[in-house]
Amino acid sequence: MKDLEFVKKELVEIKKHMVDIDRILTEDDYKALQEYNIEKSEGKLIAHEELKKEFGL
Numbered sequence: 792m793k794d795l796e797f798v799k800k801e802l803v804e805i806k807k808h809m810v811d812i813d814r815i816l817t818e819d820d821y822k823a824l825q826e827y828n829i830e831k832s833e834g835k836l837i838a839h840e841e842l843k844k845e846f847g848l
Contacts, residue, residue: 816824830836837845 827836
């Protein structure tokens with residue numbers, strides 16, 4: 792029983808320090824985010840609602 796408690800405590804510590812893999816940016820993600828920021832600052836983006844109106848949706 793003592794060993795099981797030890798393992799439980801270790802698991803709690805491991806979970807505290809785990810990184811959520813979905814929060815890690817890949818190089819492609821980072822490049823896409825940079826492109827988005829550039830296009831946004833240049834006013835090249837269109838809102839989703841505007842795009843739907845443009846296509847008659």
